[in-house]
Amino acid sequence: MSVVIKVDNLSKKFKDFTAVNNLSFTVNKGDVYGFLGQNGAGKSTTIRMLLTLIKPTTGNITIFEKNLQTNRKKILQQTGAVIEKPDLYKYLSAYDNLSIFAKMSGIKSTKLLLMNQLEMVGLAQRAKDKVETFSQGMKQRLGIAVALVHNPDLIILDEPTNGLDPQGITDIRNLILSLSKDRGKTVVVSSHLLSEIELVANRMIIIHNGRKIVEGNVAELLDPSKALIQLQTTDDIFAQQQLQQTKWIQFLQPNTTKLQLVMPKNEVPQLITDLVSKHVQLLSISPMHALENYFLSLTNNPTTHVESAAN
Amino acid sequence: MWNLLQIELFKISKRPRTYIAFIAIAAIVFIFQFAFKADGQSYMDLMLQSVKDDFTFERVKAINGYFMCYIILNTLLIQVPILVALVAADSISGEANMGTLRLMLSKPISRSQIIIVKFIAATIFTLLLLVWMAITALFLSMFIFGVDDMLIFRVKGDESQILQITKDDVMWRYFAAFGYATVALTVIAALALLLSIFAQNSIGPIISTVCIVIVCTIISNINVPIIDNNVKPFLFTSYLVGWKGFFYIATTEDGEPIKGSLENWPAIRNSLFILIGHIVGLVTLSILIFKRKDILS
Secondary structure, rough: OOEEEEEEEEEEEOOOOOEEEEEEEEOOOOOOEEEEEOOOOOHHHHHHHHHHHHHHHOEEEEEEEEEOOOOHHHHHHHHHOOOOOOOOOOOOOOOHHHHHHHOOOOOOOHHHHHHHHHHHHOOHOOOOOEHHHHHHHHHHHHHHHHOOOOOOOEEEEEEEOOOOOOOHHHHHHHHHHHHOOOOEEEEEEEEEEEEEHHHOOOOOEEEEEEEEEEEEEEEHHHHOOOOEEEEEEEHHHHHHHHHHHOOOOOOOOOOOOOEEEEEHHHHHHHHHHHHHHHOOOEEEEEEEHHHHHHHHHHOOOOOHHOOOOOO | OHHHHHHHHHHHHOHHHHHHHHHHHHHHHHHHHHHHHHHHHHHHHHHHOOOOOOOOOOOOHHHOOOHHHHHHHHHHHHHHHHHHHHOOOOOOOOHHOHHHHHHHOOOOOOOOHHHHHHHHHHHHHHHHHHHHHHHHHHHHHHHHHHOOOOOEEEEEOOOOEEEEHHHHHHHHHHHHHHOOOOOOOHHHHHHHHHHHOOOOOHHHHHHHHHHHHHHHHHHHHHOHHHHHHHHHHHHHHHHOOOHHHOOOOOOOOOOOEEEOOOOOOOHHHHHHHHHHHHHHHHHHHHHHHHHHHHOOO
């Protein structure tokens, strides 16, 4: 399976504040990749770095196997995005907005193409109306039409269901699924709601305070029979070396700053026994939560709220 | 690039604030024309008071279309920078305020292209303002007041001067003056564009641009040798009214105006170079800053 996005050790600092800290992840072709984190976790900053709106402090981004910094134009020709609110030119009509952004995307748009695009998001009847008369949901749908007008291979949607009514949320969800299943697009979708990601994504990452908590297959990560284990030892490097020689290595989360494993709950006692037998000095094993509970604990704990400079 | 420019001009044309400048200019010009049509003689009497003994001119003919345009330009070209700033200062900050800047920059367009296109669009807007001014202040005044020789009142050093330009020697001077004014006002547009990069809404850059123009204009008008020699040559405002140079006609030793001549062409040319230097500097600085800017709006 080819890799569409590869992010290595990405960091972004705003003066003394670190919004994204040594983040690494990969998105494969055809994935609906969920980007999950509470408000201020660093989702928007990361997405803005993927779109070259913000320059990384350190790290490397490769998209379509090309370096983003040196191939910006080519990569963005194949990328469509809705970044936070779908803000458009309010004094222009839906049709004019779509036409402008189609030209900016470098395609020759015909009236038929633009009307089809508006039809797809249910706005064909309102094509001539100014955007200032649109509801939030209509603006969101028009924003998605703008993101898709040049038929990109990669679609990045930052909190696409924000401010939508239940029907609007369902419509966006169905659209994301259809883009992936019917049109083979790769979609990155961010949200602060696990339930949203769970319904659309096949793979996901959770970030908190700019750091990766966990990355993997959604079905596996949300499996109630599994737990996220965080190990604290006297020597994490030694502990990792010992894990490499055991079956537990398959559960170890890559590119995290701490030793974390997503594994069947009932095998945790065996893990502890094995580590002790290999002379790993354990200080703690925590938290013994399922992923969902763990994410909720982050969301509900007021001390974990950190405002991102980008939000 | 051409596509982007078309988009930019389309957006400017669709914004109501664009037309405020045209309406303001028309209103001021019409007020001037009405006032001079009704009571221009009093103004002329006042102006000729100090020189009436040694100057003879048929006063009715003195208030003509050419003279009217000169009077209007003298007043308007001080205020027009504010109107230019209304549009130019909105270039980047307006996009940031609407949230469209991040969408625009996520498209395959370079940031340099965006600044260049925004600058060209602001320059075209400035040019259109001056064409509109030429239509209303010059051609409409010619229609209303007729055409005759043109009188220029000038204070040079301690003495007042009246220059007389024959009617067949005026029109090229106006074309040159409007061309110069376009360059001068483009400096304001470039300054406003630079300031708009730093802001999230257009109010700040508009006010900042106007404040800079006012402060620099005041400094340009302070007649103290240390400022004359060390500060004024570097201020763009010292050259904003250089268009008047096209109406300062050279004279013979007997004081007779020489048709088709300029009193000090090298000074006008140097002023133009300095203004163009300001434009190049401000736009380059805008590109450099904008290319490094993190888009957080």
